[in-house]
Amino acid sequence: MRGSTTMAEPDENIVDIYTDGACSGNPGPGGWGAILRWRGTEREMCGGDPDTTNNRMELMAAIMALESLKRSVSARLHTDSTYVKDGITKWIVNWKKKGWKTANRKPVKNVDLWQRLDEAVATHDVEWHWVKGHAGHPENERADELARRGISDMLNGIEP
Template identity: 35%
Template sequence: MKMILFTLEIIDEENNNYKIKVSNGTENSLVEFNPLKKELHFIDNNNLSDFFKGQEYQFRKMLHNKRPDTYYVGFNVKVVIREDKDVAAFNDRSKILVLDKRNSNYDSYAIEESKAEEKIYKIYTDASYFEKKNHGGFAFIIEDLKGNYNLYTEKVKDIGSSQAELEAAIKALELLKDVEKIRIITDSQYVRKGLTEWLPIWKLNDFKTINGEPAKNIEKWLDFDKACNGKYIEFQWVKAHSNHFENSLCDMYAKDIANKNSTSY
């Protein structure tokens, strides 16, 4: 996948219309964006502007996701555009997201479930976390190629709900360190999108979000990324509490281990 780094700087504002300069180091493109009305206008007419017009869906998504309080003159952040990205496909929750890190490669893309691997190890994960008490637990099921299930549970403390979700996936992958093709089935968009969309960008822009703030849980993301080295990983999302058997089972055991150990800390 081809990732291109740019600098985004807000240089002027009038009536909530922000003039933004985007630069690749040799050429600049000026745009105007209103975060309240979600209106985007291209001011310049040059090669860089033509590039962003071609990537408008992806560029708009960045600007839409940026918090209103981070729109101010002087704001500056590095942003990354993935030239070949099908943003609509990545946002389609029915699609399976693929991360391919075999042969020193790093590629990600979206596929229909019908095109997913048929013979593949499966990891079902879920976590339960009590934010006020700073503890919880996670559970995951590993299904081998013969359809056999193995259940694992673990309590966690002082890491947060999102980190607990990541920890479950990491621990499961570590158990399958010698397996090349794996599908992770999760109700967490955080787990589904992190390695396929966000981490490749963070590695280029000093681990910053579009709001100019440090991305959270980077150490866990890097551990997750490392556990995927040399592997082909499919990420499949399932809706929580939708009677999906394995997801419901993981949810039940994650809550059980979280509650069971609530008095042991």
């Protein structure tokens, strides 16, 4: 697992994943969205939760995208969440060593999702990229639209 903050060039052997989470109120109804691109094909995914937080939806976007992969792959995951990127590339090692406690000895928030993301990442070679949110990055903007659709579909009873 590697961390990076730059945008990468397309590579047909790598799955590019773009994720975003959204929340209407925090906490409140939330949604997540993901785009997966590989060898010229693209898949979009989204979902929602009636009572959640923005950070949980950011985590769910990455989890659902990685869990949807059918085999072990090399992937570049692009997120506008420093919480997700820093959590998985910097903080998680110490959280695990300390029994899922922070440096202040408090329980890690969203531990259920961090453990799930840790498991999803373990089967892949994931390179993490941070992108500035709401700054005109086309795939990030589309992932945001999907996350918002996840909220609206969930509130309207539409299954993903």
